[in-house]
Amino acid sequence: MENVIRIDKVSKIYRTGEVTVDALKEVSLTIAKGEFSALAGPSGSGKSTLLNIVSGLDKPDGGTVELGGRAMTAMSASDLSDFRRDHIGFIFQSYNLIPVLTVEENIEYVMLLQGVPKNERRERVAKILAEVGLDGMQKRLPIHLSGGQQQRVAVARAMVAKPAIILADEPTANLDSKTGHDLLDMMEEMNAKHGVTFLFSTHDQMIMEHARRLITLRDGRIFSDEVRG
Amino acid sequence: MLIFKMAFRNLLRQRRRSLLTGLTMVIGFILFALTVGTLEGSWGTMVEIITRDHTGHAQIHRKGYLDRPSLYKNFADTPELYATLAKEPAVAAVTPRIRSAALAFVGMKTTGIELIGIDPERERAVTRLANKVRDGAFLPAAAAKQALIGRNVADVLKAPVGSELTLISQGADGSVANDLFTVAGILGDAKDASEQNRVYLHIADAQDYLTLDGKVHEIALLYHDRKKVEPATGRVGAAIAAAGFRDLSAESWMEVEPEFYRTMQADKKGGDIQMLIVLLIVAVGVLNTVLMAVLERTREYGVMAAIGTSPRRLFSLIVIETGMLALLSSLLGAFLASFALWYFAAIGVTYPEPVTVAGYSLTTLTADITPAAYYKPFLIIFLTALLVSMIPALRAARIKPVDALRSL
Numbered sequence: 001m002e003n004v005i006r007i008d009k010v011s012k013i014y015r016t017g018e019v020t021v022d023a024l025k026e027v028s029l030t031i032a033k034g035e036f037s038a039l040a041g042p043s044g045s046g047k048s049t050l051l052n053i054v055s056g057l058d059k060p061d062g063g064t065v066e067l068g069g070r071a072m073t074a075m076s077a078s079d080l081s082d083f084r085r086d087h088i089g090f091i092f093q094s095y096n097l098i099p100v101l102t103v104e105e106n107i108e109y110v111m112l113l114q115g116v117p118k119n120e121r122r123e124r125v126a127k128i129l130a131e132v133g134l135d136g137m138q139k140r141l142p143i144h145l146s147g148g149q150q151q152r153v154a155v156a157r158a159m160v161a162k163p164a165i166i167l168a169d170e171p172t173a174n175l176d177s178k179t180g181h182d183l184l185d186m187m188e189e190m191n192a193k194h195g196v197t198f199l200f201s202t203h204d205q206m207i208m209e210h211a212r213r214l215i216t217l218r219d220g221r222i223f224s225d226e227v228r229g
Numbered sequence: 230m231l232i233f234k235m236a237f238r239n240l241l242r243q244r245r246r247s248l249l250t251g252l253t254m255v256i257g258f259i260l261f262a263l264t265v266g267t268l269e270g271s272w273g274t275m276v277e278i279i280t281r282d283h284t285g286h287a288q289i290h291r292k293g294y295l296d297r298p299s300l301y302k303n304f305a306d307t308p309e310l311y312a313t314l315a316k317e318p319a320v321a322a323v324t325p326r327i328r329s330a331a332l333a334f335v336g337m338k339t340t341g342i343e344l345i346g347i348d349p350e351r352e353r354a355v356t357r358l359a360n361k362v363r364d365g366a367f368l369p370a371a372a373a374k375q376a377l378i379g380r381n382v383a384d385v386l387k388a389p390v391g392s393e394l395t396l397i398s399q400g401a402d403g404s405v406a407n408d409l410f411t412v413a414g415i416l417g418d419a420k421d422a423s424e425q426n427r428v429y430l431h432i433a434d435a436q437d438y439l440t441l442d443g444k445v446h447e448i449a450l451l452y453h454d455r456k457k458v459e460p461a462t463g464r465v466g467a468a469i470a471a472a473g474f475r476d477l478s479a480e481s482w483m484e485v486e487p488e489f490y491r492t493m494q495a496d497k498k499g500g501d502i503q504m505l506i507v508l509l510i511v512a513v514g515v516l517n518t519v520l521m522a523v524l525e526r527t528r529e530y531g532v533m534a535a536i537g538t539s540p541r542r543l544f545s546l547i548v549i550e551t552g553m554l555a556l557l558s559s560l561l562g563a564f565l566a567s568f569a570l571w572y573f574a575a576i577g578v579t580y581p582e583p584v585t586v587a588g589y590s591l592t593t594l595t596a597d598i599t600p601a602a603y604y605k606p607f608l609i610i611f612l613t614a615l616l617v618s619m620i621p622a623l624r625a626a627r628i629k630p631v632d633a634l635r636s637l
């Protein structure tokens with residue numbers, strides 16, 4: 001299977017005054033195309049740090065990150081910005097959406113940055129809206145959506161730009177458990193249907209159950225990495 | 230364009246704040262427009278006073294006359310010359326003059342005077358000299374060896390209307406000019422400085438007296454539009470040169486009265502300070518609002534940057550947002566300023582005390598409604614707002630998604 005991500009001996013050290021934290025200690029990991037993986041671990045284990053480095057939002061202090069064969073660790077800030085736009089989908093814990101844009105405009109946004117022609121944008125938006133179950137809500141502003149609906153729009157926005165991988169840092173942390181499971185079900189469906197690679201983090205035992213591969217971090221190290229049936 | 234849509238909606242997000250900032254710009258615009266308008270207005274009034282008082286909007290002389298006036302630097306005011314001037318559409322009226330200096334006597338009293346020969350009827354069309362006659366009468370249309378004298382001359386010589394005035398000077402042929410004139414009228418009062426030591430004769434009498442038959446020293450021009458003095462003078466100069474009067478030149482009143490012009494220019498600078506203060510208030514207002522907005526939206530901008538919005542786009546978004554507010558405020562400001570300008574232009578505001586500039590006094594502050602009263606405030610408000618918004622915009626462009634996203 002083709003590797004989407006190759007992380008090699010990545011380490012990250014935070015220094016705040018006297019205190020230094022080894023947030024990641026020579027973590028190595030590969031993610032294959034089409035995987036649906038969870039990054040688990042208790043709070044402070046380094047999940048966010050790892051996701052930020054994989055997505056190019058942060059730079060590691062050591063090691064290399066490759067996405068689709070390209071070394072992200074060597075890219076300039078503006079190259080990284082374009083790279084993220086074209087190859088990475090993001091779902092954050094909350095406040096994912098641009099408040100002044102409607103649902104459809106939010107979904108359209110990244111495609112607009114990518115320069116996708118208008119007709120195609122419209123088509124893709126309509127299609128994905130139906131898939132994530134938000135038909136009829138295209139004209140709403142984010143504040144008029146529930147937390148679960150907002151996360152669905154975020155998934156739709158990530159999906160529609162056709163990224164190599166979608167990274168989600170605790171996407172369900174602000175949702176009740178039913179809504180959280182529904183969101184994960186939907187992400188799984190997207191993964192199954194379109195083969196989109198997902199890597200999401202969580203510290204919620206129940207949410208981890210959705211993953212087909214469970215990578216557990218502890219104190220900045222990979223503690224276990226298991227593929228389940 | 231999505232970026233304009235976003236910028237506009239961002240403006241509507243904090244309505245109160247946008248309104249306040251907008252209002253600062255609106256008021257700034259109006260103050261600016263009034264400053265420019267009243268400056269142009271009082272400038273215009275002053276120009277009107279000086280040009281209609283004596284100078285005219287422009288004058289024609291022998292080349293070099295203004296640098297070093299001389300009895301001998303004269304020229305013939307031929308019908309061809311008048312015809313050439315009459316063909317210029319900008320020219321409303323013209324009047325020829327003779328200039329010299331003389332000693333004036335009444336009985337045993339004597340004083341030095343500035344001697345000016347005028348064509349009474351034409352002079353009426355160009356200047357308000359006739360209105361300045363306080364005692365007696367203005368010169369009759371035909372030469373009758375009469376004189377108009379300044380108030381100071383009348384006082385020093387103790388010469389009431391009807392007195393016999395002896396003038397002694399030098400004729401253009403080198404002879405001594407010596408003749409008698411009757412005082413027809415006295416010009417101005419003690420407060421009016423302009424005519425104090427002048428004596429006016431009919432131009433024919435003056436030519437006769439100075440043996441300058443058919444010659445004049447200057448022709449004063451009045452234009453239809455005082456705001457177009459410079460281009461009009463350029464055209465008049467070209468026209469007389471083209472008509473073959475190569476030794477003549479046309480000079481605007483700014484060249485005829487350079488000192489007055491300089492004083493006025495200096496006075497105009499006074500308005501700059503006022504504008505600078507308005508500018509600072511607008512700048513601080515805009516900076517404050519935009520900076521606050523950027524701080525509040527740190528997370529949102531962080532998300533936008535994370536999903537691939539380039540720093541340049543984020544920067545533009547904020548500058549455009551401010552630019553839109555500045556544009557809207559300017560439109561409203563221009564609309565409201567029109568009323569204020571109209572009031573000043575049509576009615577004016579009376580000074581508590583008359584203001585004296587370069588020897589001329591102003592009683593009312595008036596405004597001129599010129600394009601500058603609109604485009605100057607617009608340019609300054611708009612550019613200031615844009616420039617100032619770049620500081621927070623730069624901040625937004627530099628937002629690091631990791632930091633912004635952590636500030637949850």
Ligand SMILES: Nc1ncnc2c1ncn2[C@@H]1O[C@H](COP(=O)(O)OP(=O)(O)O)[C@@H](O)[C@H]1O
Nearest residue numbers: 014016021023042043044045046047048049050
């Ligand atoms: N910006 C930072 N400055 C200092 N320490 C940090 C910073 N970000 C994370 N850390 C520390 O690094 C470790 C890993 O954090 P994080 O990646 O956020 O863990 P998780 O997402 O698994 O909860 C924690 O000990 C955390 O306190």
Ligand SMILES: [Mg+2]
Nearest residue numbers: 047048049170
């Ligand atoms: Mg975390």
